[in-house]
Amino acid sequence: MVSALAGEGTTPGKTDSSGKSWLDYDTVNGGYELQYFTPAYYSLNRLVKIFEVDYDALDSDFEIGETYIDTMGLGYATVENTGTTDLKLNEVLVSDNVRDYAVNFTLESEDEAIAPGESRYVWFDSTEMTRPQFNLGDGYSIKMQMSLADSSSSYKFDGESVSATVKEPDFISIGIAKTESYIEYTGGRYNAYLTLQNLGDVPMKINALEIGNQYYNQSEVRALLGRDLMIAPDSIEEIELLDLDLDMATDFTEDAFVSMYTVRGPSVQTIISQSTTGYSIGLTPKILAELPEAMYRFDQGTYEVIDAIYRDIYVNYDTDSYLLDNGALILTIENAGEDMFALQNIVAANTLISDYEIQNESGIFVDPTLGENYQLLFVDPGETRIIRAVIPEVDLNIPKLIGLTASIDGNTISRNSAYFVPRSATEKVSIVNETHAQSFVFTDEVVRLTLKNIGFDPITLDEVILNGTETISLNASMVLNGSLTLAPDDIAIVEFGITSFAVNLTNSLDVRVNIAEAPTGFNTATIDAILPSLDTVFGINPPGTANDYSHQLKDTYADSSEGWISVVIEVENEQMLTIDSVIFSYTGLAGNYQYLSLSSGFVTLQDVVGFDITGGAAEATLISLYYLEIRTTSLGLTLTVGQPVYIKLRTTAGYEATVSITVRP
Incomplete structure (x- = not known):
């Protein structure tokens, strides 16, 4: 029997339709495990064998179509039932052409069997596999195992996709x-x-x-x-x-x-x-959006742009529905439900407004409480209305919650709301200066502003006036994002240096931005100062740290008998700084500091001419140390034994460091 299966001499062995030898198939108790046939009867001498045919298995097939894995780890495949029986997906494997990895998967409409002729998406996260994450261009294929949705059948079968490669992420929204x-x-x-x-x-x-x-x-x-x-x-x-x-x-x-x-x-x-089922107030625009400036929000704790949840809650630039900064509201609505309703109240924050006008067929806004105008209050499914009202307490570019309710027989049955961003009826620029806005001045005298067209027509950014004294004419080289010409809701981020005054961390600047189109289109704001970066560029060694570095010559101290303060400064590698101010205080409280004259000769850096301090090269292993010496007696300062004094150092780039020193005898 074995020789017949394996072949003998010129007689070939038994093979299946794919050329696979019968000997390559596993057997159980000497019998083959058949996919489509179930033994139904064996005669006593086993010469007569009757098998039951599983036609459902014979009629079952599927095909893996499109496959996708991106560099972020997202993956999917499409699978089509090309047979005539309902199928159930049991397993998904990802092969890297070396070995197969099982992945957790989610099937589209997974609570329903895959019907004949139906195609479904299969989603998976490739980062969950027990292998390093795929890289761009890596090869892979997708394998799946199916079974019949009929739970009485034990038939299972496999399929594999064609090979593909990992790609950059596709558009996601x-x-x-x-x-x-x-x-x-x-x-x-x-x-x-x-x-x-x-x-x-x-x-x-x-x-x-x-x-x-x-x-x-x-x-x-x-x-x-x-x-x-x-x-x-x-x-x-x-x-x-x-x-x-x-x-x-x-x-x-x-x-x-x-x-x-x-x-x-x-x-x-x-x-x-x-709302109540069957009723729906549709606003125009139907799709709300995030604020245009949201994509530029800045975290001063990390100095990175904030990647936050996208908030589709705002009505921005729109000619069908809008709110002006003078409180004028135009609201276009539609009955998007199945039943007629009556317009009820406009709700602005917590204020109910029943005094509004509705546009009639002639395009004229009329009072719906007068005469036959009341019919405009009743809106059939698919009909639209344009409403005009005045909203209290409105500020330019500060979103305002506006809602509209509808009723039947005096009972409220539906509401729809959105945050309207108040606009200007004329050409207008807005300095975006809310929390996380990129509108500030760096302490190295560089100004950054986020500017927005908050009108209905294009504008051109012209100039910036700082503290009423320094005028900066804007040009294209100052634009970090956007351009100087802005369509409605467009954003520009501009950045430029200033020369007429120095900026410290406690300073703020009054800013005015003018546009070319209209002298009244300017906007003003007060912006605060921040450091150029979060880097630690220099520091002061506190008292008692003389042994921190083997090359340190002295400690930080204040000595009453000598009338002397010594401050040890450490500078990080690759930093070049200039000490701009040395500030003294008995209390350390804001407003109680006094600036010490750097030109008096009584405030000096040991072995250094001037006040430039420089860190070592990038690969330097010894940190650069400098020793600031303050002759307090010569400066008229009194040092009291046992009492603290405070020294603050500030560099021209605005970086600061402060130390508290207890005076010794």
């Missing part, structure tokens, strides 16, 4: 469709109906959702939905989160911030209002 999303109060609890959007080219897995004061992690979202949540590219996912405990007022006076977080991808936040 997500959103929450505001008009199609709402929160409904159901008598003690809330239901949230959300339409989540994948606006990019890569499937995204949802890591968490946050609704108002409630945060739902991945496992909690899975428990609420009965599945993991993954959204295919350029598609939406409509979800219902029921019986939620949200901290919201039940009278349509509050909204909820709703945030969506993805695995190894972006996050987004929008503002969702309360």
Whole structure:
């Protein structure tokens, strides 16, 4: 028998349709494990054998199509059921052409079997594999194991993709469709109906959702939905989160911030209002956005641009709906629901405004409480209205929460809200100077400003006036981002040096920016000073550290009998500094310091002419030390034994260091 299987002489051995020898297949008790046939009857002498054919297995097949792994670790593949039976995905392996690695995966609509002819996305995170992260250009292939969705079948089969290489990340973007999303109060609890959007080219897995004061992690979202949540590219996912405990007022006076977080991808936040099923107020624009200046936010704790959650809650430049800095509001709305409603109140922060006008068919704004104008209050599905009102307490470029409610028979049934960014009706520039804005002056006398066109027409940045005395004419070489010509909502970051005065860390500057188009289009702000960097460039060795360095000649001390203060300064490698000020205090409190004259001859650097201090080369192993000597008696300063004195050193670049010294006898 063995010779018949293996072949003998010129007689070939038994092979399958792919040329694989029968001897290469495993056997159990001398019998082959068959994929499509199940023994149904063996005669006594085993000459007659009857097998049951598993036609479902014969009719099952799948194909792995597009594959993707990027340098950030995100991965996906598309799989198509090319057979005639429903399939279930059991396993995903990533091969680096050396070995296979199992990965956790999420199948699109994983709670449903893959039907014949259907194609699905399979998402995975390649950084979870037990191998180093893939690099650009690395080769790989994707392997999958399927089984029949019919749980009575044990048939399993494999497939593999063609080889591919790791690439740079594709475009990724997500959103929450505001008009199609709402929160409904159901008598003690809330239901949230959300339409989540994948606006990019890569499937995204949802890591968490946050609704108002409630945060739902991945496992909690899975428990609420009965599945993991993954959204295919350029598609939406409509979800219902029921019986939620949200901290919201039940009278349509509050909204909820709703945030969506993805695995190894972006996050987004929008503002969702309360509504009753069947009713929906649609704002125009339908898609809110982040503030244009948000992408330039700056963290002074790290000196890096802040990568924060994207907040799609603002109405920026728009000609259909807008708020002017004089309080004039134009609001374009649509009945995006299934039933008619009546317009009710405009809500500005906590102020209800019922006194507004609606544009009639002739394009004239009229009072809806007069005569037949009341019919304009009733809006059928698909109809639009343009509303005009005056909003109190509005400041240019400071977002203002504006909401609109609708009612039926006097009962509020829907609300929609957004943060409107007040604009100027005429050409206007704004100096963006809120928290984290890149508007400040460095202590090495360099000014950086974030400027925004907050009007409706293009503007040209012209000049900057500092403290009312120094005028800087702007040119293209001063632009770090953007340009000098700004369309509405465009941002420019400009940077330039100043020469007429020095800047210390406690200083601030009054800034005025003019534009070329209109003399009234200027804007003013007061900006604060910050250091050029967070680097530690020099320091003062406190008293009692004379043994810290083998080459240190003396300690930091204050001696009453000598009338002398010695300060040991250490300078980091590759630093070149000039001491600009030596400041003395008995208390160390702000306002109680006095500047010591550097030209008096009583404040000197030992063995140094002038006040330049320089660090060693990059590879230097010994830190550079300098010794500042202050003749206190000659300067008219009194040193009292046992009492502290404070010395502050400041360099021309604005870096400072302070030391407290207790006077010795």
